[in-house]
Amino acid sequence: MLAYIARKILHLIPMLLVISFLIYLGIDLMPGDAVDFMISPDELATVSPQQLATMRANLGLDKPFMLRYLIWLESLVKGDFGYSIQSGVPVSELFEKTLPATLELSFAALLLSTVLGSILGVVSALRRGSITDNVLSVAGMLGIAIPQFLFGLICIIIFVFKLGWLPAGGRMTPGHEAFFQRLDHLILPACVLGLSMTAGVMRYARASMLDSMNRDFVKTARSKGLPEWRVNLLHGFRVACTPVAVLIGFRLPMLIGGAVVVEQIFQWPGIGVMFLSAVRTQNTPVVMMVGFFSVLLVLVASIIVDIVTAMLDPRVKLQ
Amino acid sequence: MKKDKLGRKMDRLLERELAGELGHSNRNRALRKFGANKLAFAGGLVFAVILLLCIFAPLFTQFSSTNVDLRNRLSPPGSVHIMGTDQIGRDIWSRMLYGGRISILIGLGSALGATLIGVSLGTWAGYRGGFLDATIMKLSELLMSFPQIILVLILVSIAGQSLWNIIFIFVLTGWPSMYRMTRSQMLSIREEDFVQALRAFGVSDVLIAFKHILPNAIGPIFVNITLSTATFILQESALSFLGLGVPSNVSTWGNILSPAQNLTILRENWWIWLPVGLALSIFVLAINFIGDGLRDAADPSQMG
Amino acid sequence: MDRQGKTTQMEQGAYMNETGLGDTIISVKDLHVYFYTNQRCNRVINGVSFDIKRGKTLCIVGESGCGKSVTANAIMRLLSELSRIEKGSITYRSLEGDIRIDQLERNGPQMRKLRGKEMAIIFQDPMTALNPVYSIGFQINEMLQAHDKGLRKRAATARSIGLLKDMGIPLPEQRVHEYPHQFSGGMRQRGMIAMAMANAPRVLIADEPTTALDVSIQAQIFELIEQLKTERHTAIMLITHDMGVVAELADEVAVMYMGNIVEFGTIKDVLESPAHPYTKALLKSIPILGRGKNQKLDPIRGNTPDSLMRPAGCQFCPRCDYAKPECEKSLPGETALGGVHRVMCYNYADVANHE
Numbered sequence: 013m014l015a016y017i018a019r020k021i022l023h024l025i026p027m028l029l030v031i032s033f034l035i036y037l038g039i040d041l042m043p044g045d046a047v048d049f050m051i052s053p054d055e056l057a058t059v060s061p062q063q064l065a066t067m068r069a070n071l072g073l074d075k076p077f078m079l080r081y082l083i084w085l086e087s088l089v090k091g092d093f094g095y096s097i098q099s100g101v102p103v104s105e106l107f108e109k110t111l112p113a114t115l116e117l118s119f120a121a122l123l124l125s126t127v128l129g130s131i132l133g134v135v136s137a138l139r140r141g142s143i144t145d146n147v148l149s150v151a152g153m154l155g156i157a158i159p160q161f162l163f164g165l166i167c168i169i170i171f172v173f174k175l176g177w178l179p180a181g182g183r184m185t186p187g188h189e190a191f192f193q194r195l196d197h198l199i200l201p202a203c204v205l206g207l208s209m210t211a212g213v214m215r216y217a218r219a220s221m222l223d224s225m226n227r228d229f230v231k232t233a234r235s236k237g238l239p240e241w242r243v244n245l246l247h248g249f250r251v252a253c254t255p256v257a258v259l260i261g262f263r264l265p266m267l268i269g270g271a272v273v274v275e276q277i278f279q280w281p282g283i284g285v286m287f288l289s290a291v292r293t294q295n296t297p298v299v300m301m302v303g304f305f306s307v308l309l310v311l312v313a314s315i316i317v318d319i320v321t322a323m324l325d326p327r328v329k330l331q
Numbered sequence: 332m333k334k335d336k337l338g339r340k341m342d343r344l345l346e347r348e349l350a351g352e353l354g355h356s357n358r359n360r361a362l363r364k365f366g367a368n369k370l371a372f373a374g375g376l377v378f379a380v381i382l383l384l385c386i387f388a389p390l391f392t393q394f395s396s397t398n399v400d401l402r403n404r405l406s407p408p409g410s411v412h413i414m415g416t417d418q419i420g421r422d423i424w425s426r427m428l429y430g431g432r433i434s435i436l437i438g439l440g441s442a443l444g445a446t447l448i449g450v451s452l453g454t455w456a457g458y459r460g461g462f463l464d465a466t467i468m469k470l471s472e473l474l475m476s477f478p479q480i481i482l483v484l485i486l487v488s489i490a491g492q493s494l495w496n497i498i499f500i501f502v503l504t505g506w507p508s509m510y511r512m513t514r515s516q517m518l519s520i521r522e523e524d525f526v527q528a529l530r531a532f533g534v535s536d537v538l539i540a541f542k543h544i545l546p547n548a549i550g551p552i553f554v555n556i557t558l559s560t561a562t563f564i565l566q567e568s569a570l571s572f573l574g575l576g577v578p579s580n581v582s583t584w585g586n587i588l589s590p591a592q593n594l595t596i597l598r599e600n601w602w603i604w605l606p607v608g609l610a611l612s613i614f615v616l617a618i619n620f621i622g623d624g625l626r627d628a629a630d631p632s633q634m635g
Numbered sequence: 636m637d638r639q640g641k642t643t644q645m646e647q648g649a650y651m652n653e654t655g656l657g658d659t660i661i662s663v664k665d666l667h668v669y670f671y672t673n674q675r676c677n678r679v680i681n682g683v684s685f686d687i688k689r690g691k692t693l694c695i696v697g698e699s700g701c702g703k704s705v706t707a708n709a710i711m712r713l714l715s716e717l718s719r720i721e722k723g724s725i726t727y728r729s730l731e732g733d734i735r736i737d738q739l740e741r742n743g744p745q746m747r748k749l750r751g752k753e754m755a756i757i758f759q760d761p762m763t764a765l766n767p768v769y770s771i772g773f774q775i776n777e778m779l780q781a782h783d784k785g786l787r788k789r790a791a792t793a794r795s796i797g798l799l800k801d802m803g804i805p806l807p808e809q810r811v812h813e814y815p816h817q818f819s820g821g822m823r824q825r826g827m828i829a830m831a832m833a834n835a836p837r838v839l840i841a842d843e844p845t846t847a848l849d850v851s852i853q854a855q856i857f858e859l860i861e862q863l864k865t866e867r868h869t870a871i872m873l874i875t876h877d878m879g880v881v882a883e884l885a886d887e888v889a890v891m892y893m894g895n896i897v898e899f900g901t902i903k904d905v906l907e908s909p910a911h912p913y914t915k916a917l918l919k920s921i922p923i924l925g926r927g928k929n930q931k932l933d934p935i936r937g938n939t940p941d942s943l944m945r946p947a948g949c950q951f952c953p954r955c956d957y958a959k960p961e962c963e964k965s966l967p968g969e970t971a972l973g974g975v976h977r978v979m980c981y982n983y984a985d986v987a988n989h990e
Contacts, residue, residue, distance in 0.1 A: 030473060038489060157616035159565050161572050162608040165591055173598050180594060228763040231713050236778045236830075237751035240742055247766055254768075269478035273569050277592070287481070291488045291575060299488050306481045326814045327767055341671045341719055348676035 094297035114282030121206035133217025155211025164204040164277040181279035201278040224252040261317025371624020377617035385431030394422035396429035415602035430582035438564035441501035449509025457517030458540040471507035516548035557622035661687040666723035681894040690868035697891035754838040755831035760847040761823035765815040772811035798829040821852035893950035900976035910978040
């Protein structure tokens with residue numbers, strides 16, 4: 013298993029290199045470079061072209077592209093992700109401040125949608141054709157069709173303004189920092205973020221469960237005299253799990269992407285909100301770094317999915 | 332034994348079977364398929380209605396979507412402005428109709444563009460295999476390893492915001508999944524006997540791939556086009572909502588509700604965001620129904 | 636079973652003494668099973684009767700679609716929810732009295748007590764019939780623990796190992812932890828038989844157990860099933876489409892066509908004096924080892940009709956060489972021919988004389 017993980021990580025590296033190259037290309041192509049950003053427009057008038065050239069040389073900005081790329085790559089590996097144009101704060105520091113919030117939100121949404129989606133999907137399958145099934149089917153279709161941000165707005169209207177149950181945004185109220193005290197801030201964004209994932213998981217779990225229950229080994233399980241709950245759960249559902257796990261893996265990028273919008277609506281202080289403001293202000297280093305790390309996240313997630321799939325299905329060979 | 336609902340249904344079926352009423356198989360089957368696709372039919376209807384409203388917008392509203400009228404800012408729905416006005420006095424109903432044109436254009440246009448590129452590449456590279464296929468595959472993997480919205484936003488920050496930029500970016504980020512799907516179809520159909528026969532007859536690769544194999548994969552492709560349209564419409568609306576999609580002088584369903592990011596507007600001026608949101612959702616729902624209907628119709632493994 | 640998983644003397648005695656050899660354990664009378672799918676009523680089984688007897692093998696033979704698998708599944712009540720036992724009875728003669736299986740709740744507690752403990756079934760393709768994500772040991776343990784609440788995992792595994800050994804699987808201590816896909820086809824089927832026999836059921840139903848296996852493995856599996864019959868006096872119901880298998884293993888034969896048993900008898904009756912045109916045709920269409928490549932094979936003309944569009948009268952009439960006008964009018968009733976031999980044909984005398 014460890015060898016498998018190591019091999020998978022090794023496979024990642026060429027992809028990451030290509031992406032880092034493209035990222036650096038993007039950074040480089042954007043008008044302006046570090047020197048321009050370090051000098052405010054007013055000061056620009058007082059600086060001579062020779063001084064600018066000297067500054068560039070000092071920073072190594074006159075070296076050929078490939079060399080600059082490699083230097084950048086080296087500092088990347090060492091943990092230096094460049095600086096935000098807007099604030100001058102190192103990007104790594106920005107990440108440190110915002111990553112935990114985004115991870116918390118994404119993980120909550122993932123957990124919610126996996127568990128809820130699976131349960132509802134299985135129940136739909138077992139009660140196929142019943143009223144429950146039909147209602148859930150419709151709910152599932154709605155969940156896929158409603159834009160996440162609209163659902164967010166509607167939820168805010170209902171739960172924040174009309175019912176007053178939950179706070180309007182932000183990650184916590186000052187003074188209530190413990191996790192359980194923050195839950196009321198987490199619920200709404202997590203539900204909204206998890207909406208379309210839940211709907212997708214539910215539909216897929218239903219289909220997978222129906223397929224699984226039709227297979228011969230379910231008949232064999234019944235023929236052994238096992239109680240229905242065991243047949244449904246340990247045989248039907250257990251085998252239906254694997255395709256659902258694969259689906260969830262495929263949808264993870266959408267979850268990460270969705271966080272961008274949801275964070276904005278709920279003013280959740282995560283990477284998404286930081287990314288959006290960086291895009292608006294053309295803060296290239298931040299934009300590119302977020303892009304790079306989102307890819308990294310997706311690739312790591314796909315490895316995790318592979319491992320989970322192998323664990324769930326012994327027929328999958330860990331080559 | 333106690334007869335439950337299922338048992339009684341069976342009894343009725345038995346009666347009719349013994350009386351020879353059943354068994355007009357073809358007619359029954361087609362009728363049944365149509366009935367089961369009531370949803371698809373309804374979806375088609377809703378889709379057509381909304382589409383027509385948007386295309387023939389000038390017939391349904393006297394205002395233009397860009398007419399600023401600061402005296403009537405934020406007025407609720409009334410007799411003059413059916414859906415009220417937004418924060419700079421533009422009539423929301425007209426913005427919805429004209430905006431619908433743009434949103435649908437973006438959705439459909441991007442879907443068709445991505446399909447054109449993805450399917451062509453998938454058909455050719457999937458059939459030929461080799462270096463070309465491997466390269467394009469790697470490229471598609473690269474593009475697909477970005478969460479789509481992040482990639483789109485990166486491209487927007489590089490290329491700037493405009494209607495055609497958005498379509499272009501959507502096509503660029505959307506072709507990989509069509510490519511993958513077509514390619515996998517190609518790979519399985521390629522092994523079929525009739526393809527070997529065509530090759531033995533000396534038919535050229537281009538003809539085999541595009542004229543013979545591709546039509547067999549058409550079903551899932553059409554389903555994907557419809558579902559992609561829905562996805563792109565949703566994506567555009569999310570982008571424009573955030574103010575990073577189509578700039579707000581050209582109205583789209585997304586940027587009409589963009590002001591609702593402000594909590595006050597959200598709470599006080601529901602007419603700015605709720606009607607558009609509903610229209611958007613209903614339209615996407617209709618497309619999903621159509622897509623599902625197409626998928627069911629194209630699926631030979633479904634027992635009629 | 637003792638701790639090594641071997642059948643104890645006492646249990647062997649129990650096998651021998653409980654009921655007499657040849658006594659009926661399952662009695663099926665006038666069974667009708669209809670399927671209600673696709674808005675149609677498909678009359679799959681139309682009045683089938685037979686007995687499964689202790690220590691004897693009943694073979695049900697017929698083409699695909701004749702209803703033989705459905706019969707097997709009906710006895711175990713494993714048919715889909717969209718089917719119903721319309722008429723007739725399935726009676727299980729337990730040691731405590733008769734149980735009407737057809738009247739039990741489909742997956743209810745009584746039926747579940749019978750399944751796996753008194754009667755067991757093995758299916759055609761062990762690759763799909765076994766759950767791919769659990770080890771063989773887990774699945775056999777499940778069978779054991781389902782009917783013995785107090786049995787702990789270690790004891791169950793020990794018994795599973797014993798069962799695998801009994802069924803001829805080498806290195807059972809290792810294989811008990813392996814997954815179905817790690818076994819070869821024949822070993823998988825042996826594993827399934829081990830599972831089915833785990834609780835020493837009095838009846839074993841085998842639904843085409845070797846169709847998915849190589850011919851060489853077929854012989855081994857049948858040998859194994861024979862052993863179960865002779866050593867443990869299990870009542871065996873064997874479903875097959877292969878007359879060769881029937882000739883080897885059957886004590887009694889039921890020839891099925893389109894949902895009816897068109898001929899029933901001892902193996903001697905059916906092989907030596909077939910009374911139904913279909914039986915005769917089946918016998919004529921198998922190649923016989925030793926007769927050489929030029930032997931005349933007579934395939935049965937025509938095709939099996941769709942069960943939803945049945946011919947009027949005798950179902951075999953359109954394909955029958957002995958057909959007379961009366962055959963088209965109504966389905967023939969059963970005629971007793973002596974002993975257990977019976978046939979559903981108007982022209983059985985012609986058939987018997989024709990040879």
